[in-house]
Amino acid sequence: MLAAGTLIGVLSGAATAQAAGSSTGGLPVISGSLSNSGPTPAAAAPSAAKVHFATLPYAQPQSRGALDTTARAATTISTWSSNVTAGQNGVNYPFTVVGGSPLAGVAKTLKVIEIPLNITFTNTGDNYNPTTSTCGQPISPAAGLLAGPDFNKTGKSTGSATVGSSQFTDKLMRESFWNVTGFNSLYHVRLKGSEPAVENVSVTNFPEIAPGTCNALGEIDVNTWDSFIQTQVIPGLHSFGVNSTDFPVFLTKNVVFYSGSTANCCILGYHSAFNSPASGGNAQTYGIADWDTSGEFGSKVADNSAASHEIGEWAMDPYVNNATPSWGHTGQVSGCQANLEVGDPLSGTLDSATLGGIHYHVQELALFGWFFDFNSGVNGYYSMKDTFKTGAALCS
Helix, strand or coil, X not given: CCXXXXXXCCCCCCCCCCCCCCCCCCCCEEEEEEEECCCCCCCCCCCHXXXXXXXXXXXXXXXXXXXXXXXXXXXXXXXXXXXXXCCCCCCXXXXXXXCCCCCCCCEEEEEEEEEEEEEEECCCCEEECCXXXXXXXXXXXXXXXXXXXXXXXXXXXXXXXXCCCECHHHHHHHHHXXXXXXXXXXXXXXXXXXXXXXXXXXXXXXXXXXXXCCCCEEEEEHHHHHHHHHHHHHHHXXXXXXXXXXXXXXXXECEEEEECEEEEEEEEEEEXXXXXXXXXXXXXXXXXXXXXXXXXXXXXXXXXHHHHHHHHHHHHCCCCCCEEEEEEEECXXXXXXXXXXXXXXXXXXXXXXXXXXXXXXXXXXXXXXXXXXXXXXXXXXXXXXXXXXXXXXXXX
């Protein structure tokens, strides 16, 4: 059931005229709108303590076996499934990750479709456009994501081991399985990014912080928003060739989400899946991330860091169905959690990379073995920058 917001717009799958004064870099534009049916809620004041990412459940999920079948038939994203016995409790856990088998040395390239979300808050007229650079930023978010470390190679070594010059997500996957018996170094999970269109969205009666300034931050209810994405935006992208074999990433610029109430702000990104009628009922994975330049979250979030979090989590848990032993009391998780979400244990812990003279941030991610107390990582690492020195303890 939706929260207070009610969708009112209709999305067109064909290009439409762009809003006056709104640049989209010459890309085709698709348009939609949504509105909060009540008065505009008071905006939440963000802080570093409120840096949060979400995982929305896959409604009416297909079985792991059915998903494996569609992957083999190439009607969904490419995946590999196996199982692991956890060191914490001796329980065997099945899992599915994107790409091929690290034991067979399979190298896969997956298509990631960047969709910039050009969002206008109609109450103030403020526009949050990822295709433009403002307030002294060296590159627009849309250009930065494709030019940054998620889609371009950086670095050759991790500690004493040479894992190769790789994209950020490829590093995550290679480092996670590097120490597994039988690992084949030909294994890669590469991403090919493209940007076929821009989504213009008008939102009404949703709050903002510091509107009209370089510190402006828009806030939208995540339940209203996700229904809009599934029922209007993704079906509209089908006419641009986007389908269940692709991973659409929706990019905002200084627009975040709250759950039900602005007291439950701020979600900077999430990923999920659903059975898409536009793709014949096949499972469609997708994600959303904020490229933050507002400075409202201090040093815990910057530019590309939320995108690196969500793309990495999609790669390790594409259908949000990979269970783990219970872990917690780290990163954004104050209690206990039991899924293979590699960003959440280290939310707010950043690293950096420089490409083309531009400085980008990525978030450190937990490696696969950390969740299962299984020393499978490169150099015996449990996280990409060795912040975690041991596997996760059982949470209570």
